[in-house]
Amino acid sequence: MKALSNHHIELKISVYSTKFLSSLVSALQVPSILPTKPQNQPNFSTTFDPYQLLNKSAKSRNYTLEETKILHTHFLKTNTFHSNPEFSNYLLLSYYKVSAFDHALKVFDAIPHPDINSWNLIITCHNRNFRYADSWGTFCRMHALGFHPNEFTYGSALSACIASNFVNRGKLLYSLSIKDGYSLDGYVRSGMIDLFLKSCNFNDALRVFYDESCGNVVCWNAIISGAIKHNEDHLGLNIFQQMCRGLPSPNKFTFPSVFSACAKSQKLDLGKGVHGLVIKYGDGGDVFVATAIIDFYSKCGLVDEALKKFSRISIRNVVSWTAIITGFVQKGEFQSALELFKEMITLKEEINNYTVTSVLSACDNPVLFQIHCWICKTGFYSDPTVKNSLINLYSRTGSIESSEQIFIDSKDLMNPSTWAAMITCFSQNGRLEKTFGFFKRMLQEGLKPDKSCIPSVLSITNRLQFGKQIHCYTVKTGICNNPVVGCSLFTMYSKCDVLNESYMVFREIPEKDEVSWASMIAGFTEHGFAYQAVELFQEMLVDHVISDEKTLTPVLAACSSLQSLKSGKEIHGYFFRRLISAGSPIVHMYSKCGDLKSANLVYDMMPFKDPVSCSSLVSGYAQNGQIEEAFDIFHELIVSGFEVDSFTISSILGAVNGLEIGVQLHGRILKLGLKSETSIGSSLVTMYSKFGNLEDCCKSFEQIKNPDVVAWTAMINGYAQNGNGLAALKVYDLMVKSGIEPDSVTFVGVLTACSHGGLVNEGYRYLDSMVKDYGIEPGLRHYACMVDILGRDGRLKEAERFVKGMPIEADGLVWGTLLAACKVHGDVEIGRIAARKFIELAPMSDGGYVGLSNIWAGLGEWEEVLKIRNEMKGTGVKKQPGWSYV
Template sequence: MKWRSPLSSSLFPLRSSNLHSRISTSTSTSKPLINPHSDVFSANCLADSHLKRGRIEDALHILDEIPQPNLVSWNLAISCHNHASQFDRSLATFRDLRSLGFQPNQFTYGSVLSACVASQRIDFSEQLYSLVLKNGFFLNGYVLTGLVDLFAKTGRFGDALKLFSEVDTENVVCWNALIAGGVRNGENLVALELFLEMVDGFCMPNGFTFSSVLNACAAVREFEMGRGIHAWAVKCNAGDDVFVGTAIVDLYAKCGDMYAAVKEFSKMPFRNVVSWTAIISGFSQKEDALHAIQFFKEMIHAKVEVNNFTITSVLAACSKPLIVNAVHHIHCWVLKNGVFMDFVVKNALISAYAKTGDVWMSEEVFKEAGVMESPNTWSAMISGLVQNNSFTKSIELFQKMFREGLNPDKFCIASILSVIDSTDLGRQVHSYVVKAGLVSDLLVGCALFTVYSKLDSIDDSYEIFLQMPERDTVAWSSMIAGFAEHGHSEKALFLFRQMILEKVRIDHVTLSSVLTAASFPQFLTRGKEIHAYALRLGLAPDSLIGGALVSMYAKCKSLISARSIFDGTLHKDQVLWSSMISAYVSNNLSEEAFLVFNRMLIAGGEVDRFTCSSVLGLCANLSKQSLGRQLHARVIRAGITHCLSVSSALVTMYSKCGSIDDSRKVFDEIESPDLITWTAMMDGYAQHGRGLEALEIFSMMKEHGVKPDSVAMVGVLSACSHNGLVDEGFLHFKSMSRDYGIEPELCHYACIVDLLGRSGRLKEAVDFIHKMPVKPDSLVWSTLLGACRVHGDVELGKVAAQKVLELEPTDSGAYISLSNMSADVGNWEEVVRLRSSMEGVGLKKEYGWSVV
């Protein structure tokens, strides 16, 4: 009997064969291990004994020597091949036994089904399923378990569920196969429902059941149910099982209860690599690098074999610059232990170095031999460059990837789309996405409509959103956020309503985005409705939503409601503190803002970039330099001086407090100033009458490749005005549309009027106003009025004042300027008349303020 025949092209040939001729063709030349004339039962028992001891070849040799094998012999042969992972031979043996006229039993079908599962032979399994139905083994628990397992492991969980529903069984193994199949196919909620149905039917779970349902609970964060199953497992004495123990640790880790996870981990009598990886992954999820590294060290000392998942988990925890040395140590360990060539490990190293800010080391790892063959590694490197704001390099690497003949995956496409700032490049990548068939992918679709939104093509963005075949919560939230950022509040609110009608899951991010859209006084009622909806969903206590609610009420001028939300949130995090401080700052309630800031410090809150920016802006407006210096010290201690928003606020604060040299010191320490920071420094010099330095900053900004915007050009024109550089001011004014594509606005025209007025060229200023392509506003005429006051031109001042009062009847400044000009030339009757006119229209002169 030859058990090693190859699998023929026909799966189930029904042909006759001479058994003795098959025996005579045996290639075995060694001495028979049994007497060929002994009984088949003894031979089968001996073969089974060898099989159980792992001596596969000896078992097959004994079976080869049986003159007239029975069905048990054939079943043992199939089991031998399965144990040796020779699944094609298992299927060939099954074909041979049928061709010789044997009728398979439940054990035959069970073993062959296992071979189909392991070899993923879908074609064979389809015919095998038909054979099971035909021969009446459909109701057999052993065969049914094999069929359920087969369908579940080949991606046909729906068929497995349907098959199981047609049979009434109390076989725990069959239930386990179905529940495990649900977990494997991502149907975790279905798996939990099956578990409840199983125990309702008085079928007692075992250790395998507990490990599967605990994994399901961990996947969907069903913490309370998981704790109940944990208690049940302990009661059934299944807690000592390594798989159950690992599932318990994984449940607590994924649900964020690391204290319980560590407690259960310490109780485990035996821990395998999966157990260690689960606890390390839990600390990684909590961004607790120190404990993740500590357990990784203990794992090495315990001499547990480390796999690539363990390494990627501990590297994922290393995401802060302060622990870059730990990444170096892990890198050395990886090299020493020979797992560096694993692409998964290599990708994790690239990402870890990028997260710690060491892009150079990321690039060094990327350049190692063999790395160019993996698109995933290119994706990791591009993502690392994006995270470190190396946008130009990331785009260059993306282009090089195409030249190397590699096709970027969806993760790479999503990363590169996040940094594209050119419509042309965005459309080129969009074309590739369509060509590569990735346009229907959820991740890529979200990245595509987000980039169009960022490039101010909100209509194109919405069109892509509508064309997406599948839209999850993230997609809806991103589109709502896009509408909100572009001032389309009505569309954002409409989309939110559609989201509710389509029963899409609403989360914290969605509510935060739609609350941003409702942050206008005219939408206060809508904002209150969304607040009520959040309360009904039970999401309102979340600090992210709390911060959005505070911001929404503050922008709608309903500070009482904002403060009520703030005071009602028990656990205030940094977002909520920052939101409340910003709310008071934006409503010019300085004292209240400082009080909340002090409360935050007393409560142990950290000074982050958002809080710093708000409070530094307050210090600048109130000229509180001493407080600003104290906050600067806290900024240095907190290590956030690299944040451009904070640096820009410091530059502005020192400038407005009269310390322009300190402002420049802060500016010089910034490695890569952005447009806002350049503009802040330029405005500082301009306001201090140091126009030449302001223009020098402008030249430096252009040399660094930073393109000015309309706000920056106001600073340039103001610098020219304060320094009397009339001709240079006009050159910069004309260059706005010619060189930078910036159409002059009323504020720019006012700067030119101020430039001419300060130089005493009042007639030219009037001519310039009359030639403006846009109608001058009160700012332009007020600027001319101020120049008339400086140069004592009362008649022209009256004209300018009249224009101001036509546009702004309640502007007391125009009356005051005219009154002062009249007083300067001794026309006191006019002064009295103007003061009387002010009183007649109900205007009062505002009090002057002085900061000592």
């Protein structure tokens, strides 16, 4: 912008002045008028007439400082300097061209009556000398003296505001330009747009652009480029499409930004259309446009198209070479990338640090050593970016010691980015102590961890106290407002199960990006706050945040947890309208919500089936008892050659309704080599115990390589549910000795074992152990098991006292368990109490009425039975009919 303004300031000098310039320069080149001394110094005769110097050839002449000083002396001697402002302006311009700004200022101060061109030149001099405050001061003085700025004045003054980020002064200038009628000038408007964009006020820039219809291509290019740099790719492309429908036509400065947006948003068809426009307008030969096309095709994965364009351009620069190399790297064709790099070296093409870092991404261990040697030989080793890439590359190949050696060899150990690369290296390789140690050393060295370093540390932090210290540091340094840092902070709190703090950090981020919203939604979903996850997604839409697949997956998982088919359908519709297809999460949502028809429809419409969607459909059918349909999809999964995961097999094992089918599945598991996986082994244990086959149950458990708490619990439940309580308790003891801590589900199995074995004292002991040894607060299922233990042993009075003394309010399950015990032992008194409590908690259930009725019937009290049946009729409760497998 500044260069454009300067250019037009020079052109604004009047025609008379331009002719004078031509003549003067021409005269300096004519020996008959200006004889040259032996020292090649110009010699002005006393008969020198400046008006004789009007000559077109003068435009090509550049003066040295010495020549300008001689000319200045002659003007003073002949009084030419004071006779006409055109001569003094010309002298100003001459000093400006040789960058003698101090001389130009002295000339300006000596001009008796400076005109608008004089002021424009001196403002430009200040800009050229980076004196932006002086430039603004000169403009204010000029305005105060009553001079009327023109479009070139405003352009130069805006250039100073842009360079120094004086936004408020720029707004004042724009207001004055509107008043003076220059707001529609292309360079004034483009300057104001540029100022707002560089100060990150994109909305204000957009408002200036839309103030009036504009046919200046510079303004259109500025707003398109600004939109794309501010991640408003969709808007930038829309403005470009408007540009193509009217005036002005796009030029070679428009296309690179548009190709960049198409690459970022992966709009391949639109990018190809823009390529067609480039050919139409004949700008394909421009090296920057050609490089942008190469970069576009490379980033969209069409490396062959990029290579075609690359081979056809006559002038290749380092950017175009780097773009095509990067394209091959991103596609995984590392050998091709290395071949191109070798060709660059052979042709002695320019290579920069971006080229080197891109090539490093394509290296494996043997080639890496050679490239490392070349980097040291050519001097790129001193570049921090290249050094960081080497650290990352050795880290990726597992050579952490080599990464650390590069860090030690670094002369510039005070570079925060190098420290960040080393910390990231330790973090990604799980070296927790090294990560924390380097981070502390970095602070002790007086370095400030940046926004790339903090997330690396937080990503592996599972220590809440340490995470809070880092949080305090980010608040103190002000980088907590960065979306990446903020996202890593609330993810850390979420990982440490402190969701309130996580949400508070999320709320404090001023500019939340789509990743931040998606991460917070995922945090709510993973911690069981599915309703809040859906609410947050709705708030995200209200804030007009553009969402994609990263948000779709966690919010649909939340709908699955809530079993909310209505919300799931609405979210499916929203993403469908935005042409975002993510088959697997949608199939999973419909399957979990029980809408298998919709799940199957989405699955059938998917152009490419994946194992995740197949697994979701298998699980959906299995969990809904449609075992045949589940097996059909499972068979399709195997025939398609997809890898069968443990989740799918576990789901279908859980739905098996016959031992024969279970044995066939077990055979498939053995064939796939999955018998030692914990989740599958646990499912096999559960399946065999369901059919009473404890022998195979034990064999399946023994095949598990590293049984976890789920596997041990499945084995305990297997023995307990098949009436072998002592064996179940022995398994529990083995589990504790192996170092596996039980959870609340394990204790349900243990108490069930005590119930089936009539082990009352053991039941009390295990219930007490839950709290004392493991800090697990008993739930209603545990208390119900304890009531069952007492009830089976006939200790109904004690069971009643136990229920009334529970620290939490008993529910229908607890009272129902007591009622069932009363039925077995024919205890009417306690049975009546249990029945009434059960009816209060579940008034529309027939369980309480039927249980009490059965107690009276067992005692032969048929009148009481009749009373209970009449009471049921009066309340509208109907007894469910009995049923049997036989």
